[in-house]
Amino acid sequence: MITHKPMLMKEADEILVINNGVLVGKGNHKLLMKINKYYRELQK
Numbered sequence: 889m890i891t892h893k894p895m896l897m898k899e900a901d902e903i904l905v906i907n908n909g910v911l912v913g914k915g916n917h918k919l920l921m922k923i924n925k926y927y928r929e930l931q932k
Contacts, residue, residue, distance in 0.1 A: 894931045905930070 905913035913924040
């Protein structure tokens, strides 16, 4: 699935975070919230 909705992101088993066509993060919601600033910004 492709989404920009924070609630749907949290439900995924694995999330790929892409910014301007570049992969900037990979993992589940809990991990990305800890280690990925860009992902945290998407959750606001």
